[in-house]
Amino acid sequence: MSGPSDYQPTNPVVKWIERRLPIFGLVHSSFVAYPTPRNLNYWWTFGAILSFMLGVQILTGIILAMHYTPNADLAFKSVESLVRDVNYGWMLRNIHAAGASMFFFAVYIHMFRGLYYGSYKEPREILWILGVIIYLLMMATGFMGYVLPWGQMSFWGATVITNLFSAIPYVGDSIVTLLWGGYSVGNPTLNRFFSLHYLLPFVIAGVVVLHVWALHVAGQNNPAGVEVKTEKDTVPFTPYATIKDAFGVSCFLLFFAWFIFYMPNYLGDADNYIPANPGVTPMHIVPEWYYLPFYAILRSIPNKLAGVIAMFSAIVVLAFLPWLDSARTRSSKYRPLAKQFFWMFVVVCVLLGYLGAQPPEGIYVIAGRILTFCYFAYFLILLPLLSRIETPRPIPNSIAEDVLAKSKGKSAVASVAIMFALAGALFAGSAGNARAAEDLVPPSQSWSFAGPLGKFDRGSLQRGLKVYKEVCSACHSLNYIAFRNLADAGGPGYSEAQAASLASEYKIKDGPNDQGDMFERPGRPADYFPAPFPNEQAARAANGGGLPPDLSLITKARSYERGFPQFIFDFFTQFQEQGPNYVSAILQGFDDKVPADVSIPAGSYYNKYFPGHSIKMPKPLSDGQVTFDDGAPATVPQYAHDVTTFLMWAAEPHLEQRKRIGLQVFVFLILFAGLMYFTKKKVWANAH
Amino acid sequence: MTTASSAGSTRRDFLFVATGAVAAVGGLATVWPLVSQMNPDASTIAAGAPIEVDLTPIATGQDIKVFWRGKPIYIMNRTKKQIDEARAVSVTELRDPQTDQSRVKDGHDNWLVVIGICTHLGCIPIAHDGNYDGFFCPCHGSQYDSSGRIRQGPAPLNLPVPPYQFVSDSKIQIG
Structure with missing residues (x-):
């Protein structure tokens, strides 16, 4: 791109092309010479x-x-x-x-x-x-x-x-x-x-x-x-x-x-x-x-x-x-x-x-x-x-x-x-x-999936699934999770047979059949978790006008301000857990004693961490409500922790793969940048 | 790299080669996900799970077409005549030699299950058509017999038999 080139090719093929379309000369004069x-x-x-x-x-x-x-x-x-x-x-x-x-x-x-x-x-x-x-x-x-x-x-x-x-x-x-x-x-x-x-x-x-x-x-x-x-x-x-x-x-x-x-x-x-x-x-x-x-x-x-x-x-x-x-x-x-x-x-x-x-x-x-x-x-x-x-x-x-x-x-x-x-x-x-923001900030919890080497706790994922099935799923859908996902690597660690048997516990609407009718059949691994309500209107009607959000992405779709200078430190400490902290805090933030300066309309409930404090969801979890087979305590904090872990996995099923590949990429890039540095020094040594 | 000092030159060459090699490894590792993403995704693979088909509605001499993994599968309830025709052929004369027995399940000789995609260029042959009481592909005129074997026309191979098994006498599972 800087005028006629004095590029002189020796290869006969290049010469032949160069006489007809001086593209090598162009590249040579623009990016080499x-x-x-x-x-x-x-x-x-x-x-x-x-x-x-x-x-x-x-x-x-x-x-x-x-x-x-x-x-x-x-x-x-x-x-x-x-x-x-x-x-x-x-x-x-x-x-x-x-x-x-x-x-x-x-x-x-x-x-x-x-x-x-x-x-x-x-x-x-x-x-x-x-x-x-x-x-x-x-x-x-x-x-x-x-x-x-x-x-x-x-x-x-x-x-x-x-x-x-x-x-x-x-x-x-x-x-x-x-x-x-x-x-x-x-x-x-x-x-x-x-x-x-x-x-x-x-x-x-x-x-x-x-x-x-x-x-x-x-x-x-x-x-x-x-x-x-x-x-x-x-x-x-x-x-x-x-x-x-x-x-x-x-x-x-x-x-x-x-x-x-x-x-x-x-x-x-x-x-x-x-x-x-x-x-x-x-x-x-x-x-x-x-x-x-x-x-x-x-x-x-x-x-x-x-x-x-x-x-x-x-x-x-x-x-x-x-x-x-x-x-x-x-x-x-x-x-x-x-x-x-x-x-x-x-x-x-x-x-x-x-x-x-x-x-x-x-x-x-x-x-x-x-x-x-x-x-x-x-x-x-x-x-x-x-x-x-x-x-x-x-x-x-x-x-x-x-x-x-x-x-x-x-x-x-x-x-x-x-x-x-x-x-x-x-x-x-x-x-x-x-x-200005007097709202209570959800406390930061320790999550096994946080940090550069974070992994999901399998036991916690399985217990969280149980809490979702027995409690949350009455009102909340989980639209993006298929039963097959339960057997995916980096997930709750079920076998494919276990995932299939869990799927078969559900009735899935299918059809139309040869007669043109819809019918129900047992779930298959490829099916998704069925929603509790057929449509938004039904969900609102059953929940006092409130729409229970889909939970597949809830831990990524909720957050809170971290403010300066915290958000700068977060970049270096890889803090990304606002969503899980918030979800867990909401589940534990219900209180019967409503502060004097907060008014809660009928059909709503007081929650410390919910923006505006008035939430349509009644307190969903109480001690002893779900029994765990592995002896984990049947307490609300444990439920909240487990179901939040499960929902974090639901929001990002490939989190473990992401962090694992990230580590490999970083080892590679540091090595490569180091080699590039010495190569650059060697090359420039001639120029000084 | 044409310097007189051979020691310095060697060290420099090694550095250049090492850097180039690491860059090449990184480049290849980068290409992998860029290509891998074009494979069928997890939901497509899951949707390709085996299906069950009820055979009771198919009368003798009739056929149905079902879809498995996006492919049409012909399930044909063959007549005695069709079976006899298929078995009367000398296997050695066929372009793609296969016996009729090897293309059906033992004890269910009347049921022919084949993937209905012409092995020439992927058109869908018409059942119960052509000169061999089997399938006729309208695109380029390939003709298959009542066992789905290629008999005439440009197609090189018989219609493939998908993996399937009889779950009961009147039900098969494809896949």
Whole structure:
């Protein structure tokens, strides 16, 4: 992509092709001989990481589409079947879901790097604008992908985001109807989002080609921000940049794999494990983390149209950056003021992201407005002003000189101070939050399946199944569990014969037979646990208007806030057990003594841990209700622990496999990244 | 790698080869799940469990078609004439030599159970049709006799007999 190549093939076949289609020359000049500045640091490997992530997303996406059904009635179920029944389906789904987050994480680093080192400045304006276009396409793709599982957050995310367009005067409503293909978000919306979600990544790939083309015409920027002058300033792309990028990718994979195998739901929302319900909006609706700063900007403007305009402007303003910042010095390394303001801008973005996840009330609204002002002030006031008044430090004459002058002690003090300020601000914010949420937090229990080596306790699973059968199943279905699952590896440990005999205890409705009648027959291993009620209306009628939720996913569909800084520690300790803690707490949280300040309507019951404390379910468990054969105590805490363990298995039957493969992957990746490090050092030894 | 220092060169080569080998192992391990996911999933396999079929409604000379693992299975209650025809053929002259006795269960000679998929290219042959009192495939004209053996046309093999057994005299289990 950088002009005619001087590539001279020797192989006659290659020669023959090259004369007719100079594709080898193109590859050679773009990815082998292409000169890269020799002073690039590791922030520059994120370009390669992003290309890699795009490939991963397209590959896993094509595979997921083989198992996914874009239909409002079947989408949620098809995702569950994928995760439960398809070989390695859980892994592919985790890769794709966490991959979206990793893609955005990498693109934000890539963008901040461009911002810091002035990579948008002449002659790289088009390169930068193409990047902004890619980013916009990514946002559209990510949003539509999030809709596809058709959970509560999918549905309401789709509703809220499409309603943004209704703010457009005169034509807004027509545009929204056009997006929906109906009077509300529904099956036609899901179908077109699926189609577009499949299409857009290829559009992104196309724009990436333009992006790389523009990059190879203008040449890469570098930390010194001075243009390449002589050959001494550069090294050939292969092997130098290739090996460095590969090392960067291998380190990034370690980070990525942590999410895939150990924290698959850390970045997701528990509500999305509840199937889409057009009648109920989740209590606290938030977009995926990568949209949070823009969501905060949207919410901080008290006018619908102005809010939407502000949100889109926050992205569009990036495209004008090359002209807003007219300073001649590229790299912030040599711009003492711009450098400080850059870090402040980073903090503003992170804080906006934090605010985007908080309820829009009280201090959060005011903070949101101040930070929104700061965000725009950075681009529209500060950068134009700085480029006129700032006196930059002298820049090196050449890249080679920069490389030699290196290893001067850097003042990291400012960044550290900013990090502490950031942590302090977040902590103050969450302290205010803790005051707002006076609800009792479910106590953390010790679960055998927690942690990197977690395994289910077989005895607990079998006792939990007994509790489900004898108590819960009177009202709650377990729709995604088939009798055959009881004999699966990593499950309760029954034999296939035991599972079959358990199935035969149930009557399953089948038919029609040759006479056209439905009939009942004994269950088979392939059958699913039958639901206690034939439909939602029957379930509500029998339960005082309340709908007992399906329990297959309950331990993943319930959660509670952990707050700052707890949620950061959770990432390292692999804490993922909010759901089990909550379910167990609810089962033990009933109390006959209702506190004075709580009023419980007739037909409801007081529960300490239930949001709002008023629950339609009567106290389900009492001591001695279920007898265990293995001598485990017949107490409510034991029942709650066992049935929660069972329901955790029901929500994620492949948990043990996930953690086992995770360990293998980590051993491999650490070995590989280590080897890559030494290989990279060896290769670069020649260059210094 | 054309340096004069052979010791350094060896060590470097070893590092490169080791890294490349580990990368190759990782690549192959990654390909495995990506391919494995295309196999039938657990629910498909579970749905392929054996089925039971009641034979009482099938009169002599009639047949029914049932589905097992998504495949049509012909269950034919053969007439005396059909059985005699099938057994009168000289086995050595057949394209896919099999005796009629080996294709039915002992003591249940009237029951022919075959997978109704033409061994040529997968069309479904029509029962009680063709020149051999058996099956005729409309796609490319393959003809099977009353034992489901290929007699004429492009198909290379007889109609396969699925695994099945008699649970009682009037009931079979397929699979």
